[in-house]
Amino acid sequence: MSSDPVAFGKAIADETRQRIMRLLCCRELCVSDLVTELRDISQPTVSHHLQILKQAGLVDTRREGKQMYYTLRQEAIANCCRVIVREYAPDVDLVDAGASPQTT
Amino acid sequence: MSSDPVAFGKAIADETRQRIMRLLCCRELCVSDLVTELRDISQPTVSHHLQILKQAGLVDTRREGKQMYYTLRQEAIANCCRVIVREYAPDVDLVDAGASPQTT
DNA sequence: TCTATATATAGATGATCTTAAATACGTCTA
DNA sequence: TAGACGTATTTAAGATCATCTATATATAGA
Incomplete structure (x- = not known):
């Protein structure tokens, strides 16, 4: 709920958490669904990341x-x-310049 | 550079780095300027954070x-x-429906 | 109640991160 | 070239984090 940029950064600063976020995008999944999809991550680890995302208010x-x-x-x-x-x-x-790839 | 959300998250996931970003917003500062403003942080630490921000393409x-x-x-x-x-x-x-009320 | 299933928590371990002190590097000026 | 100054890097200590195994909690059904 906080919208604190530091907390938000910490929450998304992990590959596994972003994989979870990608899986959850636009659909509802339970823990075991996520464990099945993330086949290299244990259930406790998935639960742990979900708690972090929840704490950050992202799920x-x-x-x-x-x-x-x-x-x-x-x-x-x-x-x-x-x-x-x-x-x-x-x-x-x-509004504009959305897709323009202005990067070095 | 990359626009990789994980790398971006890691880069902003620190209070000191966001303090630096806030100081740099809309003006150019050198390292000693930053060290002066962040009076509780040492010069090597400031330089270190600047390297992380640079590596992430944010400065x-x-x-x-x-x-x-x-x-x-x-x-x-x-x-x-x-x-x-x-x-x-x-x-x-x-664009719209942000935290700030947007009267159409 | 007892058992099975789904999820959460605890404890341990190794990896990564933040930080400061010491030092190296680069640039200017005399 | 020598010395001063600004910045970057190295080193090392302490903190935080991701991950696992083991275990606890919660819910459903017999």
Whole structure:
């Protein structure tokens, strides 16, 4: 919920967590679904990363019987990005120049 | 450079680095300027963080005599945010409906 | 209640990160 | 060239993190 850029950075600063986020994007999955997809990561590790994402406010949870379903909080993610741009890229207009690859 | 969300996350996942980014936002500063402002951080630590930001493509450098001047690469930062939103918040329109009320 | 299943937590370990002190490097000026 | 100054790198210590195994908690069904 915080939209704190440091906390947001820490939350996304891990390859496994971003794999989880990618899997959760636009669909709801339970822990065992995620463990099945991330076949090289143990269940406790998946749960651990989910707790970190939850703590950062980037996922929502819903219990259904024995399973715990997770979804991405897209609006929260977008909001963190808005804060970052407002703080560190205030001169950039997000509307245009979206796809222009202006990088060294 | 890369616009890799994991690398971007690692780069911003530190309070000191974001303090540096805030100081560099919209103005050019050399290392000793930054050391003066961040009065609780040593010069080698500041230099170290600047290297991390540089490696992530978030700052540009310009040498002028003995000093090395740093600037924020706002476009690169905005681009990383665009990638993150595209990947993890595709249903959200970054432009409107932000934290600030946008009266149409 | 007991058992099975799904998820979370605890503890341990190795890797990575932050930091400062000491030192090296690069540039200017005399 | 020598010395001063600004910045970068090296080294090492302490902290944090990702990951596993083992175990605990929670829920459903018999």
